[in-house]
Amino acid sequence: METKNIMIVGVGGQGSLLASKLLGKLLVNEGYDVKVSEVHGMSQRGGSVVTYVRYGDKVYSPIVDKGEADFIISFERLEAARYAPFLRPDGKIIVNSQEIDPMPVITGAMEYPHEALEHLQAKGVDIDCIDALTPALEAGSAKATNIVLMGRLSKYMDIAPEKWEEAIKQSVAPKFVEMNLRAFALGRK
Amino acid sequence: MKKLMLGNEAVARGFYEAGCKVVSSYPGTPSTEITEYAAKYDEIYCEWAPNEKVGLEVAFGASLAGARAAACMKHVGLNVAADPLFTLSYTGVNGGLVVCVADDPGMHSSQNEQDSRHYAIAAKLPMLEPSDSAEAKEFAKAAFELSEKFDTPVIFRTCTRIAHSQCAVEQQEPVSRELLSYEKNPKKYIMAPANAITKHPIVEERTKALTEYAESCPFNRVELAKDKSLGIITSGTSYQYVKEIYGDSVSVLKLGLVNPLPEKLIKDFAADHSRVVVIEELDPVIENHCKSLGLSVEGKNLFPICGEFSQSLVAKVMGKEDKAFTVSDDQIPVRPPVMCAGCPHRGLFYTLAKKKITVLGDIGCYTLGMAPPLAAIDSVLCMGASVSGTHGFNKARGAESEKKTVAVIGDSTFMHSGMTGLANIAYNGTNSTVIIVDNSITGMTGHQQNPTTGYNIKGDPATKIDLEALCHALGFNRVRVVDPYNLKETEKVVMEELSADEPSVIISRRPCALLKYVKHAPALTVNADKCRSCKACMKIGCPAISMKNGKAHIDATQCVGCDVCKQLCAFDAICGGEN
Numbered sequence: 001m002e003t004k005n006i007m008i009v010g011v012g013g014q015g016s017l018l019a020s021k022l023l024g025k026l027l028v029n030e031g032y033d034v035k036v037s038e039v040h041g042m043s044q045r046g047g048s049v050v051t052y053v054r055y056g057d058k059v060y061s062p063i064v065d066k067g068e069a070d071f072i073i074s075f076e077r078l079e080a081a082r083y084a085p086f087l088r089p090d091g092k093i094i095v096n097s098q099e100i101d102p103m104p105v106i107t108g109a110m111e112y113p114h115e116a117l118e119h120l121q122a123k124g125v126d127i128d129c130i131d132a133l134t135p136a137l138e139a140g141s142a143k144a145t146n147i148v149l150m151g152r153l154s155k156y157m158d159i160a161p162e163k164w165e166e167a168i169k170q171s172v173a174p175k176f177v178e179m180n181l182r183a184f185a186l187g188r189k
Numbered sequence: 190m191k192k193l194m195l196g197n198e199a200v201a202r203g204f205y206e207a208g209c210k211v212v213s214s215y216p217g218t219p220s221t222e223i224t225e226y227a228a229k230y231d232e233i234y235c236e237w238a239p240n241e242k243v244g245l246e247v248a249f250g251a252s253l254a255g256a257r258a259a260a261c262m263k264h265v266g267l268n269v270a271a272d273p274l275f276t277l278s279y280t281g282v283n284g285g286l287v288v289c290v291a292d293d294p295g296m297h298s299s300q301n302e303q304d305s306r307h308y309a310i311a312a313k314l315p316m317l318e319p320s321d322s323a324e325a326k327e328f329a330k331a332a333f334e335l336s337e338k339f340d341t342p343v344i345f346r347t348c349t350r351i352a353h354s355q356c357a358v359e360q361q362e363p364v365s366r367e368l369l370s371y372e373k374n375p376k377k378y379i380m381a382p383a384n385a386i387t388k389h390p391i392v393e394e395r396t397k398a399l400t401e402y403a404e405s406c407p408f409n410r411v412e413l414a415k416d417k418s419l420g421i422i423t424s425g426t427s428y429q430y431v432k433e434i435y436g437d438s439v440s441v442l443k444l445g446l447v448n449p450l451p452e453k454l455i456k457d458f459a460a461d462h463s464r465v466v467v468i469e470e471l472d473p474v475i476e477n478h479c480k481s482l483g484l485s486v487e488g489k490n491l492f493p494i495c496g497e498f499s500q501s502l503v504a505k506v507m508g509k510e511d512k513a514f515t516v517s518d519d520q521i522p523v524r525p526p527v528m529c530a531g532c533p534h535r536g537l538f539y540t541l542a543k544k545k546i547t548v549l550g551d552i553g554c555y556t557l558g559m560a561p562p563l564a565a566i567d568s569v570l571c572m573g574a575s576v577s578g579t580h581g582f583n584k585a586r587g588a589e590s591e592k593k594t595v596a597v598i599g600d601s602t603f604m605h606s607g608m609t610g611l612a613n614i615a616y617n618g619t620n621s622t623v624i625i626v627d628n629s630i631t632g633m634t635g636h637q638q639n640p641t642t643g644y645n646i647k648g649d650p651a652t653k654i655d656l657e658a659l660c661h662a663l664g665f666n667r668v669r670v671v672d673p674y675n676l677k678e679t680e681k682v683v684m685e686e687l688s689a690d691e692p693s694v695i696i697s698r699r700p701c702a703l704l705k706y707v708k709h710a711p712a713l714t715v716n717a718d719k720c721r722s723c724k725a726c727m728k729i730g731c732p733a734i735s736m737k738n739g740k741a742h743i744d745a746t747q748c749v750g751c752d753v754c755k756q757l758c759a760f761d762a763i764c765g766g767e768n
Contacts (some may be wrong), residue, residue, distance in 0.1 A: 011524065033357070034357065035354055035356045037354040037355070039349070039353060045633075046527040046528075047524055047525055058502075059356070060430070060432040062426070065510060067514035068512060078521065078524070079524070086518055087514060087516070088514075089513050090219065100732075101734070101735045102522045102524035103524070103560065104523060108733065109522075109638075110520065111309040113519035113522075119519055123515055185456070
């Protein structure tokens with residue numbers, strides 16, 4: 001099979017590493033060759049962060065390039081627009097509706113582009129924008145936003161929900177399993 | 190059993206399986222997690238050394254004693270460790286000795302883009318370079334064998350994309366290994382001229398033997414395709430981009446032992462193919478070697494020296510079709526890294542910017558004091574340069590400069606390379622002011638302990654170096670401590686010490702707001718009726734504060750109640766907090 005590409009993007013500190021860990025476990029369990037690439041260090045301090053997950057029969061490059069992503073999961077609206085060029089023409093962006101002002105907006109040097117996603121949709125980009133924070137709070141913590149988004153992603157991927165649940169159990173500490181399973185279920189709704 | 194592993198975790202696993210006993214390192218992105226993962230194996234003694242030179246010398250001592258040992262660092266760390274490195278090439282080893290160095294093409298987290306392969310060439314040391322986590326483990330393990338077989342330290346080179354990417358790694362049982370015997374051997378281990386003169390020819394012979402070994406070693410391999418019109422010579426992560434684009438359709442010579450490079454293997458490969466392209470990130474090291482063999486290869490005439498490669502870069506340069514994609518027409522603001530909400534460095538940099546003080550900065554989270562709106566830093570060079578640089582700046586510009594120039598250096602960086610600069614100020618006499626921003630941790634690399642924190646790599650209690658006493662001992666009478674959350678006090682102390690007629694150290698002390706033990710005050714709120722929209726609170730560049738509907742707004746999910754913004758509001762519009 002052709003290598004599939006998923007990108008997880010957001011703001012440093014939002015918890016994209018757990019989402020990539022979960023995807024890694026899931027796809028290894030499914031028997032795929034998997035590569036996951038992260039960026040640590042300076043850019044984690046509130047900067048724009050990106051994680052790549054690639055899977056297939058044989059994966060070479062650890063990174064995803066422009067025009068290659070089957071899915072982009074974004075924790076924040078502006079970051080979805082920033083990484084939109086990485087999407088394949090037939091790919092899909094799943095984005096949490098949260099907005100976090102970057103420093104140029106905070107200092108007043110630039111405006112937050114509130115309509116950027118609508119403009120991309122008008123150009124034919126497939127964007128699924130959801131409020132992942134409210135279901136996460138319902139499940140028990142704002143920190144479960146990432147798992148709500150994974151629940152949403154699971155609707156578009158051909159892997160049974162039980163397999164996802166198994167991977168969640170393998171990825172989080174025992175005391176957080178129930179909360180994350182709830183978040184996953186709410187994301188699938 | 191196979192497990193998804195970061196490249197760095199795989200290197201640590203390789204150490205474990207090889208029976209490595211001692212690892213001494215200084216943290217540096219993207220190398221840090223090697224030592225953190227190694228510390229999870231009870232069989233390996235691991236430590237954070239004060240700097241990379243100390244780390245490599247500790248590893249040398251362990252090797253001398255008969256153990257397998259390693260030191261890990263980022264590329265610029267190898268500059269610090271270069272002194273022992275070059276002469277270790279002459280002494281050779283007893284137990285296998287591996288020097289791990291992680292390059293950072295693209296400068297994700299670094300101040301330069303140097304290519305560590307030049308060190309292997311200059312120090313005449315073998316260098317291994319894996320292409321993914323699976324190879325990282327195998328190569329790390331094999332590096333110790335190679336080290337002992339050829340009586341040489343081995344440099345193990347990775348880069349950001351190897352260090353911080355995961356793929357499946359086959360785990361094996363560790364080899365059981367006793368310490369090798371230690372016998373006094375002055376001719377081998379005392380590098381005074383009389384002995385060193387006899388060792389240099391041995392190093393040259395070793396390089397010849399290693400070159401011979403490179404012709405058929407398991408780290409270099411040829412993947413032949415039917416089509417002989419194009420052959421690609423590559424290594425490391427570039428190999429993955431080449432395979433991504435070409436699969437098995439072109440011949441590839443993949444080099445894993447990148448110093449010394451083979452001669453016959455390369456010549457034969459070139460002879461087999463009508464066009465040969467060398468694809469390597471950073472400098473044309475393999476390419477120049479090929480050209481020195483008289484081969485007409487292509488390389489940097491096509492590919493950039495600067496920055497990271499990717500599969501699409503390889504495709505584009507090699508004339509393959511571009512992929513289609515859609516770009517946003519909106520202006521997308523950049524999102525650079527920022528000092529966190531509640532970062533203790535913020536209050537200090539606000540004060541320095543407000544008083545228009547010249548700041549020679551250093552390497553760490555506090556380098557972010559350079560960013561607007563604070564824009565408080567004038568220079569950042571390398572670990573420790575703030576302290577020595579300030580002395581030089583003041584020597585050149587004299588007494589006026591001494592009253593408005595400071596060095597700013599973190600606690601870990603001060604232990605790494607700041608102390609010697611401080612001794613120089615005291616000894617050679619400028620009236621300089623050095624500010625140690627002590628956040629009780631090594632912050633930027635992800636919270637590693639250091640000699641001033643009172644804990645070791647395992648989190649166990651350790652001797653805590655007393656910074657005040659240390660600065661006194663280094664010749665400073667004036668050592669003041671301030672809490673950077675208190676703007677008034679911080680400004681008072683900074684101005685007093687700048688105008689004092691002798692050199693001084695100010696310790697700006699407050700633990701990193703991200704440390705688990707740091708208790709946060711409740712988030713502050715803005716009383717919109719009182720807010721006059723003057724934006725005074727925006728001058729500190731806190732990511733939790735923004736303007737919403739013309740009034741200041743504090744994001745409750747980010748604010749830790751540090752109260753710094755509250756001290757800037759002339760209208761009492763910011764409420765709450767306990768500090």
